Amino acid sequence: MANETETVVKHCQCSEVSEAELYERLTTIVRSQRTVPGALIPVLQTAQNLFGYLPENALRIISKELKIPYSEVAGVVGFYSYFSTVPKGKYTIRVCLGTACYVRGGQDVLRALQNELNINIGGTTPDRKFSLEVGRCFGACGLAPVVMVGDQTFQRVKPAKVGEILKSFE
Amino acid sequence: MKNTVYINKKAIEVESGTTILQAAAQAGIKIPTLCHLEGQIPKGACRVCMVDVEGAKNMVASCTTPVNDGMKITTNSREVREARKFVLELLLSEHCGDCKTCVRNDDCELQQLAIEMGVMEIAYPGEKLITRIDESTPALVRDSGKCIKCRRCLTVCNEVQGIGALAAQGRGFDSVIGPAFDNALEGVQCVQCGQCAAVCPVGAITEKEHIDYVWEAIEDPSKFVVVQTAPAIRAALGECFDYEPGTLVTGKMVSALRLIGFDRIFDTNFAADLTIMEEGTELLTRLKTALVDKKQVALPMFTSCSPGWIKYAEYFYPEFLNNISTCKSPQQMFGAVAKTYMAKKEKIDPKNIVVVSVMPCTAKKFEAGRDEMNASGYQDVDYVLTTRELARMIKQTGIDFKALDDDKMDSPLGQSSGAADIFANTGGVMEAAVRTAYELVTGKELPLKNLHIKEVTGLEGVKKASLKIEGCLPEWSFLEGVELKVGVAHGLGNARKIIEAVRAGETFHFIEIMTCPGGCIGGGGQPRFTTDEVRQKRIEAIYKEDEGKTIRKSHMNPEIVQIYEEFLKKPLGSISHSLLHTHYHERN
Numbered sequence: 227m228a229n230e231t232e233t234v235v236k237h238c239q240c241s242e243v244s245e246a247e248l249y250e251r252l253t254t255i256v257r258s259q260r261t262v263p264g265a266l267i268p269v270l271q272t273a274q275n276l277f278g279y280l281p282e283n284a285l286r287i288i289s290k291e292l293k294i295p296y297s298e299v300a301g302v303v304g305f306y307s308y309f310s311t312v313p314k315g316k317y318t319i320r321v322c323l324g325t326a327c328y329v330r331g332g333q334d335v336l337r338a339l340q341n342e343l344n345i346n347i348g349g350t351t352p353d354r355k356f357s358l359e360v361g362r363c364f365g366a367c368g369l370a371p372v373v374m375v376g377d378q379t380f381q382r383v384k385p386a387k388v389g390e391i392l393k394s395f396e
Numbered sequence: 397m398k399n400t401v402y403i404n405k406k407a408i409e410v411e412s413g414t415t416i417l418q419a420a421a422q423a424g425i426k427i428p429t430l431c432h433l434e435g436q437i438p439k440g441a442c443r444v445c446m447v448d449v450e451g452a453k454n455m456v457a458s459c460t461t462p463v464n465d466g467m468k469i470t471t472n473s474r475e476v477r478e479a480r481k482f483v484l485e486l487l488l489s490e491h492c493g494d495c496k497t498c499v500r501n502d503d504c505e506l507q508q509l510a511i512e513m514g515v516m517e518i519a520y521p522g523e524k525l526i527t528r529i530d531e532s533t534p535a536l537v538r539d540s541g542k543c544i545k546c547r548r549c550l551t552v553c554n555e556v557q558g559i560g561a562l563a564a565q566g567r568g569f570d571s572v573i574g575p576a577f578d579n580a581l582e583g584v585q586c587v588q589c590g591q592c593a594a595v596c597p598v599g600a601i602t603e604k605e606h607i608d609y610v611w612e613a614i615e616d617p618s619k620f621v622v623v624q625t626a627p628a629i630r631a632a633l634g635e636c637f638d639y640e641p642g643t644l645v646t647g648k649m650v651s652a653l654r655l656i657g658f659d660r661i662f663d664t665n666f667a668a669d670l671t672i673m674e675e676g677t678e679l680l681t682r683l684k685t686a687l688v689d690k691k692q693v694a695l696p697m698f699t700s701c702s703p704g705w706i707k708y709a710e711y712f713y714p715e716f717l718n719n720i721s722t723c724k725s726p727q728q729m730f731g732a733v734a735k736t737y738m739a740k741k742e743k744i745d746p747k748n749i750v751v752v753s754v755m756p757c758t759a760k761k762f763e764a765g766r767d768e769m770n771a772s773g774y775q776d777v778d779y780v781l782t783t784r785e786l787a788r789m790i791k792q793t794g795i796d797f798k799a800l801d802d803d804k805m806d807s808p809l810g811q812s813s814g815a816a817d818i819f820a821n822t823g824g825v826m827e828a829a830v831r832t833a834y835e836l837v838t839g840k841e842l843p844l845k846n847l848h849i850k851e852v853t854g855l856e857g858v859k860k861a862s863l864k865i866e867g868c869l870p871e872w873s874f875l876e877g878v879e880l881k882v883g884v885a886h887g888l889g890n891a892r893k894i895i896e897a898v899r900a901g902e903t904f905h906f907i908e909i910m911t912c913p914g915g916c917i918g919g920g921g922q923p924r925f926t927t928d929e930v931r932q933k934r935i936e937a938i939y940k941e942d943e944g945k946t947i948r949k950s951h952m953n954p955e956i957v958q959i960y961e962e963f964l965k966k967p968l969g970s971i972s973h974s975l976l977h978t979h980y981h982e983r984n
């Protein structure tokens with residue numbers, strides 16, 4: 227976890243804020259919300275905006291300051307797919323595994339991407355460029371199998387072609 | 397207001413607001429349940445308790461549905477039976493476990509219900525749960541494949557203990573009941589009380605077994621294996637052999653331990669008496685520091701026998717750590733004197749002594765492994781068996797428990813007073829300490845009927861009493877006329893209440909805290925299933941054991957007198973200090 231957090235900071239180009247400062251900000255925000263009922267979800271959102279994801283340390287701080295057991299905080303984080311406990315890449319790749327895409331080889335495309343990027347579903351490449359996820363039906367079944375990278379859609383994707391697609395995001 | 401309801405055509409009168417489940421119980425009709433937990437808000441999660449209500453569209457969960465006047469309920473029609481059976485088959489279809497090798501094989505509620513409902517085959521082969529075994533903590537083992545997601549553990553951990561180490565993680569089929577992100581239990585603030593394991597209907601949370609280590613030690617001829625049994629065992633062990641709750645089986649238990657092959661059978665009760673000598677003196681010393689020397693000293697003093705409570709304070713109330721008595725628990729005092737005093741008496745090298753404890757408690761496994769607990773130069777207590785594990789060991793030997801004769805504990809760590817017996821009950825440590833402290837200070841016996849402080853007995857969550865000290869001996873004259881204010885809480889949710897009262901300025905001198913509801917008799921390692929009725933029966937049995945003894949005060953125990961004469965010299969003396977006392981540290 228600690229390593230991942232370091233990576234975040236190193237690769238973060240948007241600002242000069244250090245990790246310690248981020249945690250300080252978070253602590254201040256959480257403390258101001260202490261007495262607000264139902265503060266957990268908004269606080270989690272804030273934390274995710276600050277860090278880009280929800281690092282374990284941030285969740286421990288939130289649990290401690292809001293006096294909500296850590297397991298309960300984790301339960302809420304896990305319940306909403308909006309929250310992520312792993313850093314996300316610059317581009318999120320989503321492979322459709324809806325029925326149409328599945329029968330036309332979506333699974334093979336997914337496997338090819340996993341091999342090419344060397345990450346699992348839910349994972350992010352070490353350079354934090356790509357994250358890999360699966361989806362169910364993007365509404366383009368006629369052109370299955372479908373893959374989305376960021377907001378671009380790729381149709382009738384062949385496993386052998388995934389390398390090319392990734393290259394176009396240099 | 398009374399309502400008349402008809403259950404299987406039989407009319408019964410119940411208070412309005414009663415649930416169908418409660419009404420049926422009053423009528424002596426059993427409705428099966430899985431997720432329901434006595435005394436807690438019903439969750440209606442499992443649907444095993446479904447019944448038919450005339451006029452209702454669907455069957456209803458009886459645990460959540462209150463009765464109406466005139467309600468007509470059927471609990472055993474074919475439809476109801478089929479519906480319940482269906483639910484059970486669904487649960488079994490994803491269940492991943494093998495009854496033949498499961499530690500819950502003799503008391504699994506899921507298996508029992510399957511038998512009762514005549515489930516012969518699993519008609520819906522579906523996706524199986526994934527088995528992941530979490531052995532990260534010293535006391536507990538979690539098996540995700542066996543969890544039926546009934547949430548009883550979560551309810552106990554959150555609502556009774558107020559801890560929240562367990563919660564629902566994830567969604568849908570993949571959701572699990574467990575610690576944060578379904579990672580190891582070690583990673584969250586769990587006090588190892590085992591109340592989750594005590595209520596789990598299946599083998600998804602159990603104690604970490606020490607049985608094999610104990611057999612190994614017994615079979616090793618170079619080892620001298622001594623066993624100590626906690627006060628609460630004798631009032632509960634019988635339940636594993638079909639005795640009624642509240643049957644005392646002290647003598648048979650000793651016989652069984654001898655047949656198992658322990659070299660000496662001793663009593664944690666002896667160490668409980670020792671604890672009273674040390675802790676009572678510590679309390680009086682603290683009071684003296686405050687009242688005579690007018691020095692800053694941490695009061696109220698809290699008891700320290702319950703390792704779950706200690707871990708709880710280390711997590712959540714570090715500012716009170718100085719208020720906790722420095723006395724080790726009886727289990728640990730026993731280990732420390734067994735490997736020193738007894739070793740010398742028996743002329744055995746302490747390195748060859750193995751101390752096994754039988755405890756009603758899972759947290760005792762954690763306590764035995766604490767870094768501080770090796771004052772004798774060796775780990776003071778080597779292995780800890782729960783009451784349930786001892787029962788299993790007895791069964792493994794093929795002993796016919798019911799047919800055993802009574803036997804007696806060995807010397808020099810086997811005698812005890814009635815004050816030691818009541819350590820098992822909520823309020824008992826307090827009463828035991830006051831019996832001795834009062835007599836030390838006044839030279840007279842505690843002037844209460846049967847020596848009981850009635851206000852601190854029973855199952856009320858937080859109990860208080862105040863006691864005027866009169867007729868002090870000259871040495872203790874500073875206590876003359878002092879109102880000793882004591883408090884007792886059991887279950888950590890109640891502990892929180894009393895600590896918050898202290899924080900808010902309420903005055904107490906001495907507070908007893910036990911981690912488990914009812915005290916040790918309701919411990920996380922006791923025979924299942926512990927309801928309030930069972931707690932009450934065990935409590936009564938323990939008081940009976942106390943009242944039946946000729947010696948009922950710790951300082952009158954001849955073996956206690958002897959150990960101070962021959963070895964410890966005096967309470968809070970230098971040997972006591974190094975062997976019998978300890979310290980605590982903040983955790984986060």
Ligand code: SF4
Pocket residue numbers: 491492493494495496498499500501504505506507542598599600
């Ligand atoms: S938990 Fe119950 S049903 Fe499951 S394997 Fe164990 S005994 Fe069998």
Ligand code: SF4
Pocket residue numbers: 536552553557559560561562585586587588589590591592593
């Ligand atoms: S042992 Fe106690 S604190 Fe730990 S999870 Fe179980 S109930 Fe909660």
Ligand code: SF4
Pocket residue numbers: 542543544545546547548549550573592595596597598600601
């Ligand atoms: S671990 Fe046991 S008590 Fe907890 S949800 Fe699973 S089956 Fe129920």
Ligand code: FES
Pocket residue numbers: 322323324325326327328362363364365366367370371372
């Ligand atoms: S199934 Fe993939 S787009 Fe519809």
Ligand code: FES
Pocket residue numbers: 428429430431432439440441442443444445446457458459460
């Ligand atoms: S016991 Fe009623 S729904 Fe589970």
